[in-house]
Amino acid sequence: MFIAETNIRVRYGETDRMGYVYYGNYAEYYEVGRVEALRTLGWNYKEMEDSGILLPVYSFGIRYFKPAYYDDLLTIKTMISERPGTRLPFQYETWNEKGEKLNEGETTLVFISAETKRPCMAPEGFIKALEPFLQG
Amino acid sequence: MFIAETNIRVRYGETDRMGYVYYGNYAEYYEVGRVEALRTLGWNYKEMEDSGILLPVYSFGIRYFKPAYYDDLLTIKTMISERPGTRLPFQYETWNEKGEKLNEGETTLVFISAETKRPCMAPEGFIKALEPFLQG
Amino acid sequence: MFIAETNIRVRYGETDRMGYVYYGNYAEYYEVGRVEALRTLGWNYKEMEDSGILLPVYSFGIRYFKPAYYDDLLTIKTMISERPGTRLPFQYETWNEKGEKLNEGETTLVFISAETKRPCMAPEGFIKALEPFLQG
Amino acid sequence: MFIAETNIRVRYGETDRMGYVYYGNYAEYYEVGRVEALRTLGWNYKEMEDSGILLPVYSFGIRYFKPAYYDDLLTIKTMISERPGTRLPFQYETWNEKGEKLNEGETTLVFISAETKRPCMAPEGFIKALEPFLQG
Numbered sequence: 151m152f153i154a155e156t157n158i159r160v161r162y163g164e165t166d167r168m169g170y171v172y173y174g175n176y177a178e179y180y181e182v183g184r185v186e187a188l189r190t191l192g193w194n195y196k197e198m199e200d201s202g203i204l205l206p207v208y209s210f211g212i213r214y215f216k217p218a219y220y221d222d223l224l225t226i227k228t229m230i231s232e233r234p235g236t237r238l239p240f241q242y243e244t245w246n247e248k249g250e251k252l253n254e255g256e257t258t259l260v261f262i263s264a265e266t267k268r269p270c271m272a273p274e275g276f277i278k279a280l281e282p283f284l285q286g
Numbered sequence: 287m288f289i290a291e292t293n294i295r296v297r298y299g300e301t302d303r304m305g306y307v308y309y310g311n312y313a314e315y316y317e318v319g320r321v322e323a324l325r326t327l328g329w330n331y332k333e334m335e336d337s338g339i340l341l342p343v344y345s346f347g348i349r350y351f352k353p354a355y356y357d358d359l360l361t362i363k364t365m366i367s368e369r370p371g372t373r374l375p376f377q378y379e380t381w382n383e384k385g386e387k388l389n390e391g392e393t394t395l396v397f398i399s400a401e402t403k404r405p406c407m408a409p410e411g412f413i414k415a416l417e418p419f420l421q422g
Numbered sequence: 423m424f425i426a427e428t429n430i431r432v433r434y435g436e437t438d439r440m441g442y443v444y445y446g447n448y449a450e451y452y453e454v455g456r457v458e459a460l461r462t463l464g465w466n467y468k469e470m471e472d473s474g475i476l477l478p479v480y481s482f483g484i485r486y487f488k489p490a491y492y493d494d495l496l497t498i499k500t501m502i503s504e505r506p507g508t509r510l511p512f513q514y515e516t517w518n519e520k521g522e523k524l525n526e527g528e529t530t531l532v533f534i535s536a537e538t539k540r541p542c543m544a545p546e547g548f549i550k551a552l553e554p555f556l557q558g
Numbered sequence: 559m560f561i562a563e564t565n566i567r568v569r570y571g572e573t574d575r576m577g578y579v580y581y582g583n584y585a586e587y588y589e590v591g592r593v594e595a596l597r598t599l600g601w602n603y604k605e606m607e608d609s610g611i612l613l614p615v616y617s618f619g620i621r622y623f624k625p626a627y628y629d630d631l632l633t634i635k636t637m638i639s640e641r642p643g644t645r646l647p648f649q650y651e652t653w654n655e656k657g658e659k660l661n662e663g664e665t666t667l668v669f670i671s672a673e674t675k676r677p678c679m680a681p682e683g684f685i686k687a688l689e690p691f692l693q694g
Contacts, residue, residue, distance in 0.1 A: 162593070162603075163446055163586045165439040167492050172435040173343040174317070177310025178571045185570070185629075195570075196629040207309040211347035220439050221593075221604040298457070298467075299450045299582055301575040303628050308571040314435045321434070321493075331434075332493040356575050357457075357468040445615040446585025453582070471575075479581040483619040 152230040152283035154187035160222045170217035176253060177210060180242045183226035184257070187240070191279045203273065204262040205238065212242075212255030222246050233284055234272040236261050288366040288419035290323035296358045306353035313346060316378045316393060319362035323376070327415045339409065340398040341374065348378075348391030358382050369420055370408040372397050424502040424555035426459035432494045442489035449482060452514045452529060455498035459512070463551045475545065476534040477510065484514075484527030494518050505556055506544040508533050560638040560691035562595035568630045578625035585618060588650045588665060591634035595648070599687045611681065612670040613646065620650075620663030630654050641692055642680040644669050 158179055166172040185195045198205065218224055229241040238259045244252040263270040294315050302308040321331045334341065354360055365377040374395045380388040399406040430451050438444040457467045470477065490496055499515040510531045516524040535542040566587050574580040593603045606613065626632055635651040646667045652660040671678040 159590075161586055162438055162589055163444040166434055167437040167439070167441040168340060168342065169439040170342070172313075173346060174310055174313025174435055177308075177313060178569055181310070181570055182567075194629070204304060206304065206306070206353070207350060209347070209349045210309060211345070213345045214343060217342070221602070295454075297450055298453055298574055299580040302570055303573040303575070303577040305575040310571055314433055317434055318431075330493070357466070440612065440614065442614070444585075445618060446582055446589070449580075449582025449585060476576060478576065478578070478625070479622060481619070481621045482581060483617070485617045486615060489614070 152187070152191070152280055154183070154190045154228045156183050156186040156226045156228065158182060158224045158226060160218055160220055160224065162220055165220045168217070169219060171219070171222075173212075173214060176212055176244065176255065179224070179226055179244065180210075180212075180228070180240070180255060180257060183228035183242055184240050184259075187228040187230070191276075193276055193279065198273070199264075202264040203270065204264050205259045206262060208237065208258045208260045210255065210257045212253055214253045216246075216250055216252045218244065218246060218252050224252070230280060231284070233280065234261070234277060236269040236271055238272060288323070288327070288416055290319070290326045290364045292319050292322040292362045292364065294318060294360045294362060296354055296356055296360065298356055301356045304353070305355060307355070307358075309348075309350060312348055312380065312389060312391065315360065315362055315380065316346075316348075316364070316376070316391060319364035319378055320376050320393070320395075323364040323366070327412075329412055329415065334409070335400075338400040339406065340400050341395045342398060344373070344394045344396045346391065346393045348389055350389045352382075352386055352388045354380065354382060354388050360388070366416060367420070369416065370397070370413060372405040372407055374408060424459070424463070424552055426455070426462045426500045428455050428458040428498045428500065430454060430496045430498060432490055432492055432496065434492055437492045440489070441491060443491070443494075445484075445486060448484055448516065448525060448527065451496065451498055451516065452482075452484075452500070452512070452527060455500035455514055456512050456529070456531075459500040459502070463548075465548055465551065470545070471536075474536040475542065476536050477531045478534060480509070480530045480532045482527065482529045484525055486525045488518075488522055488524045490516065490518060490524050496524070502552060503556070505552065506533070506549060508541040508543055510544060560595070560599070560688055562591070562598045562636045564591050564594040564634045564636065566590060566632045566634060568626055568628055568632065570628055573628045576625070577627060579627070579630075581620075581622060584620055584652065584661060584663065587632065587634055587652065588618075588620075588636070588648070588663060591636035591650055592648050592665070592667075595636040595638070599684075601684055601687065606681070607672075610672040611678070612672050613667045614670060616645070616666045616668045618663065618665045620661055622661045624654075624658055624660045626652065626654060626660050632660070638688060639692070641688065642669070642685060644677040644679055646680060 225245040227243040243254045361381040363379040379390045497517045501513040633653040637649040651662045
């Protein structure tokens with residue numbers, strides 16, 4: 151399995167009147183997690199998009215166990231456990247500094263050709279970069 | 287089944303560089319949908335919270351079929367199909383003006399007592415208000 | 423002076439841990455105000471952009487007098503008091519249901535040609551639509 | 559003058575359909591800048607708030623010179639040039655990696671007692687921490 155960890159400091163505007171990070175903001179946190187995970191693999195999401203491959207999100211799911219609070223330094227753990235085809239599934243976990251798992255979730259992204267607007271296969275080089283992590 | 291419909295006009299800041307509504311923003315759209323759905327039932331979410339019952343989101347899932355664009359006038363269809371206990375499950379659909387279903391999802395909220403911070407039963411009156419829609 | 427009023431219901435995710443609407447969210451509220459103001463004049467901001475005229479914000483200023491709270495139904499009052507040239511200045515006020523003015527501000531937008539990426543004059547038809555409100 | 563620098567990586571959801579960082583998001587970037595600036599001085603904004611001193615924003619102004627783009631690594635330069643009384647004025651600049659100044663702005667925050675809800679003086683220790691930077 152490929153695993154990457156990214157830190158995110160909770161911003162004031164990301165909290166809500168309960169004092170919790172608003173539940174919708176984790177979509178953005180997970181996105182930061184996967185972009186930094188790709189960067190670790192030598193893949194820049196922006197360059198991929200500029201080269202004509204879009205990666206829109208097809209599905210997103212999340213279960214919330216505990217809230218995050220303002221100024222918490224969170225760790226987003228991003229995982230890829232399957233070889234991508236036209237789809238790229240990620241799993242995520244959010245942890246706080248006390249070692250508590252706050253939530254876990256998953257997204258499935260789809261490789262789309264910007265030209266044809268249709269699903270396409272993951273770039274060869276990307277699959278190669280992932281392979282060492284996915285074997286055995 | 288209880289069904290309520292709410293309109294949301296897509297704001298500029300809610301789009302992303304693909305020109306789509308950012309995938310994370312639907313959490314907020316769905317929340318608008320369920321708050322307006324509760325209002326239709328005679329329940330004001332703010333008053334419920336001020337009276338000591340919090341309703342944090344326990345889980346959220348969504349599948350994206352088509353994107354929404356800037357200035358689209360969306361319809362959020364919010365549905366409750368089960369009698370609530372300590373949990374309140376909602377289903378959602380987002381439709382655009384062309385009659386296309388853009389995405390569908392669900393959230394499960396948990397009734398929490400602000401005092402004890404523990405799950406509690408849905409208020410009697412709330413269950414009563416829903417009952418006519420859930421029978422048969 | 424041209425004046426338009428738009429209602430915005432405060433969303434949960436727009437509040438912060440103080441219980442107030444986060445100060446940065448008024449940029450988006452003001453944008454809703456000016457887009458609806460343009461619509462009143464028969465101008466659709468999206469169509470303007472699609473036709474090759476961008477209107478990025480050059481400057482934004484705001485003074486906060488009182489907070490807005492969750493579920494408040496706000497009125498954004500949007501005003502244009504000058505004939506636009508290459509710039510389009512707006513003034514704004516946010517009012518709550520109790521008749522309290524919560525904040526006031528202004529933005530200056532610049533007409534930019536999408537083709538040349540340089541400032542250009544406001545479209546003739548737009549100036550004409552505004553003229554009746556700006557005279558005398 | 560007290561100066562602190564903070565890096566922020568632009569997130570996908572912070573861009574808009576023009577491909578720029580949405581103009582309203584700089585309020586949040588500036589907030590990150592000032593929170594990190596306070597931390598540099600040994601002051602934790604969250605602890606200050608928890609100890610009964612709120613710091614709501616009274617005014618915010620910004621001039622935009624150039625846009626920021628997705629994945630840009632921005633530097634927020636946060637400055638304090640005056641001894642705080644009941645008000646705490648900050649200046650800000652946003653720079654990109656090419657050394658271009660993208661925007662500049664300022665906020666004035668007000669020290670408010672959580673108990674009385676009225677303006678109060680800046681904490682003694684905070685003024686002391688700033689003093690070495692403001693002299694001469």
